[in-house]
Amino acid sequence: xxxxxxxxxxxxxxxxxxxxxxxxxxxxxxxxxxxxxxxxxxxxxxxxxxxxxxxxxxxxxxxxxxxxxxxxxxxxxxxxxxxxxxxxxxxxxxxxxxxxxxxxxxxxxxxxxxxxxxxxxxxxxxxxxxxxxxxxxxxxxxxxxxxxxxxxxxxxxxxxxxxxxxxxxxxxxxxxxxxxxxxxxxxxxxxxxxxxxxxxxxxxxxxxxxxxxxxxxxxxxxxxxxxxxxxxxxxxxxxxxxxxxxxxxxxxxxxxxxxxxxxxxxxxxxxxxxxxxxxxxxx
Amino acid sequence: xxxxxxxxxxxxxxxxxxxxxxxxxxxxxxxxxxxxxxxxxxxxxxxxxxxxxxxxxxxxxxxxxxxxxxxxxxxxxxxxxxxxxxxxxxxxxxxxxxxxxxxxxxxxxxxxxx
Numbered sequence: 352x353x354x355x356x357x358x359x360x361x362x363x364x365x366x367x368x369x370x371x372x373x374x375x376x377x378x379x380x381x382x383x384x385x386x387x388x389x390x391x392x393x394x395x396x397x398x399x400x401x402x403x404x405x406x407x408x409x410x411x412x413x414x415x416x417x418x419x420x421x422x423x424x425x426x427x428x429x430x431x432x433x434x435x436x437x438x439x440x441x442x443x444x445x446x447x448x449x450x451x452x453x454x455x456x457x458x459x460x461x462x463x464x465x466x467x468x469x470x471x472x473x474x475x476x477x478x479x480x481x482x483x484x485x486x487x488x489x490x491x492x493x494x495x496x497x498x499x500x501x502x503x504x505x506x507x508x509x510x511x512x513x514x515x516x517x518x519x520x521x522x523x524x525x526x527x528x529x530x531x532x533x534x535x536x537x538x539x540x541x542x543x544x545x546x547x548x549x550x551x552x553x554x555x556x557x558x559x560x561x562x563x564x565x566x567x568x569x570x571x572x573x574x575x576x577x578x579x580x581x582x583x584x585x586x587x588x589x590x591x592x593x594x595x596x597x598x599x600x601x602x603x604x605x606x607x608x609x610x611x612x613x614x615x616x617x618x619x620x621x622x623x624x625x626x627x628x629x630x631x632x633x634x
Numbered sequence: 635x636x637x638x639x640x641x642x643x644x645x646x647x648x649x650x651x652x653x654x655x656x657x658x659x660x661x662x663x664x665x666x667x668x669x670x671x672x673x674x675x676x677x678x679x680x681x682x683x684x685x686x687x688x689x690x691x692x693x694x695x696x697x698x699x700x701x702x703x704x705x706x707x708x709x710x711x712x713x714x715x716x717x718x719x720x721x722x723x724x725x726x727x728x729x730x731x732x733x734x735x736x737x738x739x740x741x742x743x744x745x746x747x748x
Contacts, residue, residue: 354739358736358737402699405699405712405714405717406714406715406716406717409712409713409714409718409719409720410717413720414719414720415720415722417711417712417719427733432723435640480712481701481712483701484699484712484714484737485701487699488698488699488715488737491697491698492697492698554720555722557722557733563724570705574705575705576705591709604714
């Protein structure tokens with residue numbers, strides 16, 4: 352039972368963290384619960400489908416279907432995260448200053464929510480398919496110990512939900528202004544970490560073979576498999592043995608996101624300034 | 635440019651190409667197979683050559699999915715019930731590399747690289 356709990360919890364832990372962060376990011380946006388629930392539901396449905404077709408998926412691309420599928424959905428999540436940060440740089444100021452009519456803000460806000468709902472869906476889908484396969488395996492075999500395993504699995508799921516809730520509540524303790532900076536930084540790091548993870552899947556599939564030397568090995572200090580290691584893996588993309596390519600992509604995505612946000616932010620700021628300066632008869 | 639020189643160039647190109655192909659064949663993956671049935675790896679210890687990329691085929695005979703995992707090999711792969719998974723492994727230094735089924739901690743095995 353404990354083994355089942357640990358296996359399931361390990362898988363849902365990452366998704367729990369990501370959903371918690373997204374909840375904190377969208378705390379002021381109307382209808383956000385609906386979008387996030389849709390993301391979770393979509394991700395769960397996708398996880399069941401991936402689990403159901405796991406065998407077939409594996410056979411694609413000369414046996415590398417799983418790896419390429421993971422790389423693809425991670426890339427989608429990376430794009431959505433970057434896009435969200437850029438969108439916030441563009442509109443965050445307006446939303447905060449309530450310069451826009453609420454209706455329009457909601458309509459615009461839902462675009463960004465869609466991006467984050469996709470991120471939630473991807474997180475649930477990736478972690479969930481393994482949980483589904485594991486639990487399904489337990490349910491289909493006979494034996495008296497299976498009930499205990501199933502209970503353990505469900506307890507693991509509940510613990511994952513608890514991680515999500517405490518991440519959310521923990522972040523909300525931060526006052527609104529620094530919180531915005533914290534979540535922007537978290538999303539940027541999340542994007543870079545996911546991009547590096549996508550690279551590692553492409554490396555496993557032998558689709559990326561250059562820059563394959565391991566840059567460092569800090570497994571002795573903090574293993575990927577330990578709980579703190581997993582926490583850092585999700586939050587900042589920590590890996591105990593990154594390849595040069597993973598590191599390059601990680602840094603590249605960080606720089607690109609920060610540069611894009613700065614560019615858009617300075618434009619939004621100057622646009623806002625020019626609106627304030629403009630004489631009223633022009634309106 | 636004469637016909638002869640074109641032929642020479644084609645010949646050089648073809649031989650260069652075949653050199654590249656034969657080189658890549660030298661580095662071709664060595665194929666290794668491990669079976670998984672009744673919650674156990676068979677064989678429990680797999681011999682493998684060092685400094686050579688490996689293609690590890692995991693054949694899951696059980697009616698349950700399993701996850702082939704190894705920290706030292708940096709590998710993680712779900713293999714569905716009654717199916718086969720392929721894992722690419724980079725060239726390894728000699729040593730013993732442990733692996734296990736992440737869904738069933740009792741199933742363990744070793745890749746013995748020499």
